[in-house]
Amino acid sequence: MDKYSLEVITAIEAAVQASELCQKIRKDLIGEESILKSDRSPVTIADYGSQAIVCKLIREKFPEDTIIAEEDAKELREPVRSNILEKVTHYVRAFIPTASSKDVCSWIDFSSDSITDRFWTIDPIDGTKGFLRSDQYAIALALVEKGVVILGILACPNLYADIHQPLGEKGCLFVALRGKFSIQMDFKGGSKQTLSVSKIKNPPEATMTESVEPDHADHLFHQRLAEKLNISKPSLRIDSQAKYGVVARGEASLYLRVPSPSDPGYKENIWDHAAGSIIAEEAGGKVTDILGRPLDFSCGIKMIKNHGILVSNGILHEVVLEALKI
Numbered sequence: 001m002d003k004y005s006l007e008v009i010t011a012i013e014a015a016v017q018a019s020e021l022c023q024k025i026r027k028d029l030i031g032e033e034s035i036l037k038s039d040r041s042p043v044t045i046a047d048y049g050s051q052a053i054v055c056k057l058i059r060e061k062f063p064e065d066t067i068i069a070e071e072d073a074k075e076l077r078e079p080v081r082s083n084i085l086e087k088v089t090h091y092v093r094a095f096i097p098t099a100s101s102k103d104v105c106s107w108i109d110f111s112s113d114s115i116t117d118r119f120w121t122i123d124p125i126d127g128t129k130g131f132l133r134s135d136q137y138a139i140a141l142a143l144v145e146k147g148v149v150i151l152g153i154l155a156c157p158n159l160y161a162d163i164h165q166p167l168g169e170k171g172c173l174f175v176a177l178r179g180k181f182s183i184q185m186d187f188k189g190g191s192k193q194t195l196s197v198s199k200i201k202n203p204p205e206a207t208m209t210e211s212v213e214p215d216h217a218d219h220l221f222h223q224r225l226a227e228k229l230n231i232s233k234p235s236l237r238i239d240s241q242a243k244y245g246v247v248a249r250g251e252a253s254l255y256l257r258v259p260s261p262s263d264p265g266y267k268e269n270i271w272d273h274a275a276g277s278i279i280a281e282e283a284g285g286k287v288t289d290i291l292g293r294p295l296d297f298s299c300g301i302k303m304i305k306n307h308g309i310l311v312s313n314g315i316l317h318e319v320v321l322e323a324l325k326i
């Protein structure tokens with residue numbers, strides 16, 4: 001077996017199971033009128049359930065590895081949350097029939113918060129607001145060794161597979177291994193394709209992607225930058241790290257994330273960028289912060305040495321960094 005084969009197989013299995021759990025919860029508890037609902041319990045149940053499954057599968061195969069994931073089970077263990085815990089356990093049992101509520105809490109709590117030489121970082125549902133809107137979200141897993149992302153997986157259950165058919169079949173699994181490949185496939189491992197970024201050289205031909213949520217990025221600043229670069233195509237607003245996949249497959253040439261004026265000093269979380277960044281890089285793209293610095297996954301949960309994010313097809317990177325300076 002090749003080096004990292006077991007990591008790749010395990011991470012894919014975990015991401016696929018977690019996304020099936022999330023889709024099931026979405027279907028059962030959100031239905032079609034999601035936008036009108038302010039009840040966040042479906043995302044809470046899915047978040048915990050997804051993390052329980054992923055942590056269990058990773059820990060089983062790699063007992064020595066550190067796991068750094070977004071959730072912990074502290075609140076879930078409180079008696080007032082027993083109703084939620086019961087629901088989480090019910091959904092997890094579809095994948096792990098013997099799971100008890102106690103197991104579920106202990107699997108979630110495999111997660112720790114201190115970086116080691118080799119660790120997994122997990123976002124059980126990236127883009128929770130997209131999930132609640134029945135829009136884009138992702139299950140994100142990455143393996144980091146000595147600060148370098150080695151493996152990244154993004155499962156995007158609601159993302160169309162064919163960029164020429166946005167209304168066509170949905171469900172994309174993005175997988176990248178450092179120095180080896182960046183691919184997209186469906187959830188059964190079919191329709192496999194090697195990803196490569198766009199070849200666009202002239203900024204006016206570029207399409208940009210950005211967050212949907214105005215609190216997560218400075219849309220006005222992005223628009224001004226687009227105007228400066230003579231980019232006239234409307235931005236693709238997409239929740240979650242699916243944006244990295246969209247750049248990796250050449251659908252957009254830029255992903256910009258300038259901190260929103262509502263929180264200008266915001267520091268990104270490692271689980272929001274580790275998986276996505278390797279998927280874009282191994283497809284030929286470039287990923288830095290908005291000052292051109294490489295992303296630093298070695299200093300803790302928060303990326304304190306970075307500010308904002310710029311992802312490009314590589315060719316356009318310098319010209320966008322220059323435009324960002326003024």
Ligand code: AMP
Pocket residue numbers: 126127128210211212213215216217238239240241259260263266269272
């Ligand atoms: P997106 O779907 O690209 O809008 O990003 C979703 C992620 O944004 C979530 O996983 C959060 O961790 C992160 N986030 C939360 N608050 C902020 C903020 N003020 N600025 C930037 N990102 C944020």
Ligand code: MG
Pocket residue numbers: 123125126127271272
């Ligand atoms: Mg996230």
